[in-house]
Amino acid sequence: MTNATSQLDRLPPPVWNQPPAASFPIRPLSIGGVAIGFPAVQAALSGYSDGPMRIVARRLGATYTLAEVMIDRFIMELKGRRKTQHHLRITDEEHPVGGQLMGSNPVDFGPAAEKLVAAGFDVIDINFGCPVKTAVGGCRGGYHLSQPHVALEIVDRVREAVPLQIPVTLKMRRGIDDSPQSRDRFFEILDGAFARGVAAITVHGRTVDQKYVGASNWDFLREVKAHAGSRTIIGSGDLFTAQACIDMLRWTGVDGVSVARGAIGNPWIFQQAQALAEGFPMPEPDLVEQRRVLLMHCELCISATNEATASSTMRAHSIKFARLHPQPDAVRNAFAASHCLSEWRAVVDEWYSKTT
Ligand SMILES: Cc1cc2nc3c(=O)[nH]c(=O)nc-3n(C[C@H](O)[C@H](O)[C@H](O)COP(=O)(O)O)c2cc1C
Numbered sequence: 001m002t003n004a005t006s007q008l009d010r011l012p013p014p015v016w017n018q019p020p021a022a023s024f025p026i027r028p029l030s031i032g033g034v035a036i037g038f039p040a041v042q043a044a045l046s047g048y049s050d051g052p053m054r055i056v057a058r059r060l061g062a063t064y065t066l067a068e069v070m071i072d073r074f075i076m077e078l079k080g081r082r083k084t085q086h087h088l089r090i091t092d093e094e095h096p097v098g099g100q101l102m103g104s105n106p107v108d109f110g111p112a113a114e115k116l117v118a119a120g121f122d123v124i125d126i127n128f129g130c131p132v133k134t135a136v137g138g139c140r141g142g143y144h145l146s147q148p149h150v151a152l153e154i155v156d157r158v159r160e161a162v163p164l165q166i167p168v169t170l171k172m173r174r175g176i177d178d179s180p181q182s183r184d185r186f187f188e189i190l191d192g193a194f195a196r197g198v199a200a201i202t203v204h205g206r207t208v209d210q211k212y213v214g215a216s217n218w219d220f221l222r223e224v225k226a227h228a229g230s231r232t233i234i235g236s237g238d239l240f241t242a243q244a245c246i247d248m249l250r251w252t253g254v255d256g257v258s259v260a261r262g263a264i265g266n267p268w269i270f271q272q273a274q275a276l277a278e279g280f281p282m283p284e285p286d287l288v289e290q291r292r293v294l295l296m297h298c299e300l301c302i303s304a305t306n307e308a309t310a311s312s313t314m315r316a317h318s319i320k321f322a323r324l325h326p327q328p329d330a331v332r333n334a335f336a337a338s339h340c341l342s343e344w345r346a347v348v349d350e351w352y353s354k355t356t
Contacts, residue, residue: 026246029064031123031199037064038270039256040062041234042259043258044069045263048068048317051090056296056300057267061274065098066097068100070099072103072112089119089304097121097122098123098124098169102141109158110161113162117163123199124166128170142208145182151192155198168198169201170193171202174206201228202236203236204236205235239257239258246277257273265321265322287325288352294321331347
């Protein structure tokens with residue numbers, strides 16, 4: 001995933017030249033019976049969207065967050081061991097929060113979904129999008145887009161295992177590849193899943209083959225939303241700025257947008273999107289604010305795990321935070337070279353003490 005993030009960070013976001021729509025309505029998002037609110041949510045992000053990242057996002061305006069994907073068998077093996085316990089830990093301030101499942105065999109999904117429900121997740125999401133080699137090679141994630149009957153059996157198993165008041169949702173890419181057959185299978189799964197009681201579907205406008213190369217196809221998202229009608233569609237792909245969130249809502253008509261790489265190191269994007277929607281664009285956070293949030297994130301990591309884990313987690317996140325600093329390359333390199341929390345704090349003190 002690190003390659004995916006660095007490779008894609010270099011790609012320019014697409015430009016959607018729509019005329020300003022003064023009357024463009026932004027409706028609050030609901031997922032089944034769960035009221036979300038402003039429709040910019042934080043995506044599931046493997047290696048990133050752990051408890052501390054989710055709390056930071058919530059405190060800074062995300063209305064809903066998703067935990068990083070968990071493999072069904074891994075969930076079943078989590079037996080309260082200290083090292084892995086935090087994967088199922090949710091704090092009060094996180095709700096509503098979604099837990100995401102990935103696996104290969106439909107029969108394994110039901111028990112794993114029950115475990116996510118017992119842990120307190122408000123929404124259970126199924127991953128039919130992961131493009132990484134180990135997932136697709138292991139018949140998981142995006143692989144299921146090639147076999148609608150298995151994908152829909154998974155939906156049935158999860159929907160049956162989860163109490164009715166808890167929404168089940170899907171995450172899909174727009175297909176395995178660009179073939180007409182892949183497209184047909186996408187819509188077969190989409191319609192079949194809604195018919196089986198799925199409450200919302202997040203669609204990433206890239207194919208599995210595409211991985212992260214090239215743009216997310218927002219025209220396809222628009223087509224999906226037109227097809228879905230009143231059924232809830234959340235769009236994903238190339239949401240790197242608050243403006244892009246508003247543009248996607250406006251251009252595609254989707255009910256919500258799922259911010260992924262754009263939220264790593266920039267949790268302000270959620271309140272910026274809301275401010276923009278209300279006509280009061282917000283400036284970028286100054287260094288005092290960036291320092292406050294970096295230190296808050298670090299404290300949350302220490303409480304959730306331990307100093308050693310917090311050190312490597314914060315190194316990964318702060319490298320992304322550095323993009324907002326006036327000297328991004330120097331700050332990025334300084335964070336990358338930190339090997340323990342005291343070195344990491346020294347970088348924060350050196351680069352985030354001035355007010356400009
Ligand atoms: C580092 C990384 C981790 C990801 N982990 C997950 C995941 O656990 N579950 C999921 O459904 N999607 C995952 N995704 C996909 C994102 O949620 C999103 O669909 C994708 O990055 C496209 O959005 P973007 O172009 O705005 O980043 C991940 C993406 C990245 C870059």
